[in-house]
Amino acid sequence: MVYPVIASNKQNSYLPLVNNDLYSKFVPSSSEREDCSAENPRDNPDTSKPYYSETVELTVNRNTNGVICIPKNSTYYYEGAAYPGENVVSYCFDMISSVEIDSLDDIFVGTYRSFIVSYIATDLETQFGNTFWNDSFKTSDESYEVMKFTISEDSLILTWDAYILAAGAYGPITVELPLSSVTTYYKSGVNL
Numbered sequence: 001m002v003y004p005v006i007a008s009n010k011q012n013s014y015l016p017l018v019n020n021d022l023y024s025k026f027v028p029s030s031s032e033r034e035d036c037s038a039e040n041p042r043d044n045p046d047t048s049k050p051y052y053s054e055t056v057e058l059t060v061n062r063n064t065n066g067v068i069c070i071p072k073n074s075t076y077y078y079e080g081a082a083y084p085g086e087n088v089v090s091y092c093f094d095m096i097s098s099v100e101i102d103s104l105d106d107i108f109v110g111t112y113r114s115f116i117v118s119y120i121a122t123d124l125e126t127q128f129g130n131t132f133w134n135d136s137f138k139t140s141d142e143s144y145e146v147m148k149f150t151i152s153e154d155s156l157i158l159t160w161d162a163y164i165l166a167a168g169a170y171g172p173i174t175v176e177l178p179l180s181s182v183t184t185y186y187k188s189g190v191n192l
Contacts, residue, residue, distance in 0.1 A: 006068060014098035021100065022070070025091060065191050066096035069150045086172050088159045090150035097189070104149065104156075107192070112185035116177065117144050120158065123175045124165070151192060154179055 006018055060070055069092040077084040092101035101107060104116070120143055143165055147158045155176040162168045179192050186192070 018093050068093050071150045108185040109187050
């Protein structure tokens with residue numbers, strides 16, 4: 001199993017903890033899939049075809065100011081599915097403060113949520129037209145609760161898996177919010 005390992009030429013006591021955390025997050029994802037493999041004839045009587053396959057892409061989106069984010073993009077396919085699915089998860093670590101950034105509450109304070117929700121609604125209407133929001137999917141405010149995020153060099157990248165905000169044919173939906181637009185909401189000591 002391949003998983004990311006972060007190395008540094010500077011001493012950082014938090015680094016081994018981050019690497020152990022990454023190991024625990026990445027390795028189980030493949031072993032959980034073993035029950036769906038072609039070796040399990042109960043799930044797939046035709047053992048010449050895999051029941052499930054997964055491709056994982058890893059990148060490091062940001063590695064300045066002591067923040068490292070590693071997005072994990074998984075494309076998976078179940079035998080008989082109309083098309084592959086996609087799942088994006090990101091793991092962000094503040095290497096200076098020695099904490100994992102689990103939610104936007106770890107970075108921002110104040111009324112940042114209403115600002116981000118408004119930005120999401122405007123951006124998605126620009127991307128897809130003013131008929132984007134409908135009763136079958138999440139509203140812009142509800143979308144905040146189920147979004148995933150990563151931090152790039154100059155943007156907060158918000159992502160939703162397929163079917164959350166729109167039809168599956170749209171695939172995962174992404175909104176890039178410039179970091180420069182949210183600096184007034186940074187918690188004290190945060191420097192992205």
